[in-house]
Amino acid sequence: MTKDEPAPRPARDPQPGSSGGGYGPPSSQGPQSPHGPPPGYGPQPGYGLQPGYSPPPGYSPRPDYAPRPGYSPPPPHGAAPPYGAPPPRATFPGSGGPLPRYAPPPPDHLAPPPRRRGPIIATVVVVLALIAGGIWGYTQFGGLGGADSPGEAVELLAADLSSSNYLGALSRLHPGEADLLADTGEVLLAELQRLEVIRADADPAAVFSALTVTDLRFDESAREPVRDNVVINKLVAGRITLAQGPSSIPFTDSFRDMAFPGGPPPADAPMTIDIANIAAERGEPVRIASVEVDGEWYVSPFYTAADYALASMDKTWPRTTIEPRGAATAEDALRDTVQATLDADIRRLVELAPPGELSVLHDIGDVLVAAGGTERSGAKLIELATIDTDVRGDTALGIARVVVALPTGDQVTVTRSGDCLDIQGSTGPSTPICVADLLGQADVEVADPTLQRILPRLVTALLDVKIVVVSMDGAYYVSPTRTVVGMGADLLRVLEPGDLAELLRAAN
DSSP: OOTTSOOOOOOOOOOTTOSTTSOOOOGGGOOOOTTSOOTTOOOOTTOOOOTTOOOOTTOOOOTTOOOOTTOOOOOOTTOOOOSSSOOOOOBOTTOSSBOOOOOOOOOTTTSOOOOOHHHHHHHHHHHHHHHHHHHHHHHHHOOOOOBSSHHHHHHHHHHHHHTTOHHHHHTTBOHHHHHHHHHHHHHHHHHHHHTTSBOTTOOGGGGGGGEEEEEEEEOGGGOEEEETTEEEEEEEEEEEEEOOOGGGSOBOHHHHHHHOTTOOOOOOOOEEEEHHHHHHHHTSOEEEEEEEETTEEEEOHHHHHHHHHHHHTTOOOOSOOOOOOOBSSHHHHHHHHHHHHHTTOHHHHHHTSOTTTTHHHHHSHHHHHHHOOOOOOOOEEEEEEEEEEEETTEEEEEEEEEEEEOTTSOEEEEEEETTEEEEEOSSSOOEEEEHHHHHHHTTOOOOOHHHHHHHHHHHHHHHTOEEEEEEETTEEEEOHHHHHHHHHHHHHHTOOHHHHHHHHHHHO
8 A cells, every 4th residue: 555545444344133234123023024014013004005005925914903092193294293292102012112103204395495505604704804894993093092990991992882983992902902803804804805705995894884782881889800900890781783694795796696696695683682681691790801001991802701711610810920931032932832832831831922912811820820730741842943934023933843852762853844744753764744644544535626626735734834923022922822813814825716616606
């Protein structure tokens, strides 16, 4: 067998009591003919056989068979069953169990129609467009809107949302988190336009017209300080309405035609979220975090998520902070990250997180360290060779070669070579693992020819993953969030508008 030939699949053994791959009858029912019912089994009196049916040779109804009192047979195929409790199930002598009831498939006119993939794809694109549009506006008009107190921060956010000033609302977010979201939005918007999903001349911020926020109200007396720099505000009332419908999204004509061959579907009824109802169902108000940054207060999605995560772990906010401690160079930051991962050193990993966009990790770091428990691998990083590239002003490191010493005394070297990884142990020849091998080992079976053509490119893009390292105040930190954003952009970049068209046709 050559490297490129997939391993043959073992033949499946037939199930006990069957010929081929089918299941045999239960032993309590005795032997059965492959073409008929058990010997001596007869139809229920009055139950009509389907037209054209003839019993097998030797078959005759049992004269002693009679249904239980009150039993009525199931309705013929296609007939509506009567309302009320189902009739009792019949038994036949010697079976030891009830007579299985045949449940025919529903008639074609009652079967649910197959779901169209177009609206699902469009819904995903709508979400991406909303993110990209709103964050694009933030980057264009800027203007951070910090507040003097944690309560004022959420009140200003509520006022901006109620007046549909979504650009102003974005300025109320934590600056580091908003900057991260801005970069994410711009990357998504650029790729959606390159793939001819969103028009190049569209006003992305206009997609927020489908969103309406009214009457948000916070309980001022219930504000909960959880740290010196973090306060949890309690949202008790308000309505959020989303008027769903792809016709209002600035799709290109070509994408609209592909996603909706029969025309865009009518807009669904507006979806309304009633905050008071949610609070009543949960038994508590909705918790929204405000965080202090450089003497001003902002609303933080990341701190809000962390607050709920801590509650799910039955943990409280720590009063201490793991201070950021970056590395002297981008390569050192990545090296320290790899070694800390091998050592299960959560504290060092938190120290290497960017203090701007991921300051929340530093503030909950002690909880993460206490919740750890992963054993050290005992491996040591000996060598790490990287390839530097610039990604939106940050340093992105691709791994070219890595050498790791194992606790057994062996040493493993992994080298990137084109579309392959060459793995070399302490002894013996190197073993190349290429994209085709990875697909074969994953036992991927893809019938669609477009996916067959694109999948190797996607796997290659994963091999090309670049670790994004950011610089702050002369120190370097590894950014997992920007790394994930970059990975997503790289995966999108392997697609072309023609590929998207073929995938949409297959989905429809």
